[in-house]
Amino acid sequence: MTSLNKEKKQTSLDLAFESIDSCFGYVDYITAQIQKLIVQYNQGEVDTAHQSFVEVIELMDLYIQLVSRVYRVLRTDLEQMNFKDESIQKLEIHLLSVMKALLQAKEKNDTIMLCDLLEYELVDNLTQWKIKVLPELKKLKNY
Template identity: 55%
Template sequence: MNNVVITINEKVSNRSINNNATLSDVVNEILSESAHADQIISQICINGKALDVDQEDAIMPTRVGQFESIDFRLQSNIELAFEALQSCNAYIDNIVAQIAELTAAYQECRTEESQQLFAEVIEITDLFIQLVSRIQKTLRSHLQEKWQKPHSVSQLEIHLLSILKAIVPAKEKNDLIMLCDLLEYELVDNLKQWKIKALPELRSLRQACDSTIPSN
């Protein structure tokens, strides 16, 4: 067996590790003794390679002495929230691209394809709403009395929900002209405004939150 090198956020741990311990044992030890209360292990790298979720589950019973190195990435909820904020622009671009495909399918009378694309657009838009909601919940939890929802966020949330509400009857009536207008103009414009106004305002709260992020 190897004398495995354990690092936490790429810093070598001085903790004595029994090579016969399983990866699951080491994870539990790090969470109980090295992680702050609001931190989780967001990534595990073994021998320089990051594990995906399925790999993590399968490898947990393995004895750590079989590896040369293991790096655990510890992150707080607030760090994860700001990482998610950074990914929101690409997420919006994906929704907008899907909407373009959907409206093209409607215009070209590709009925079966448009049904599938419509379901996908609604699903990923709903996931975006849930993501932004979770990010705000985390920010509010950390800032507490200092938290104040940006006005642009409130406005765009209300507008986005009203658009989705209007889309439902248009779809039920098969009013393709109204449906395409709502998707191609109203929804796309709303999503672009998130990129221009709301998301930058949420990201600007990073400095206020930094003091709450513990260091290892």
């Protein structure tokens, strides 16, 4: 392996761990935006809520992309590590199914279902990422 390739790998790995650190704050930010969105729907601020919904979906899309890339870098660069990724896979699958259900509820204008999914499913999923998966991924930095 050339020196340049080795440096590139270390750099991607360093960036992946920096991204993990920033994911904690990102989850908090998204959760706060979801709470604001729920309040807007509950107060009947439909136009504002629709705009906020789009923003939450965009934030979630970016979060999913970020976590997927970080996970890919870790799996590739730390292939000698046999870390358990079942919880990551389960949470990722659940997150994608919640996102799909959110979009379906939005299409049907089912605000009650939408708020329930946001408050009880999406926030819970993000919390699981924050308390289970992200700390486990962060621990890999010490290896």
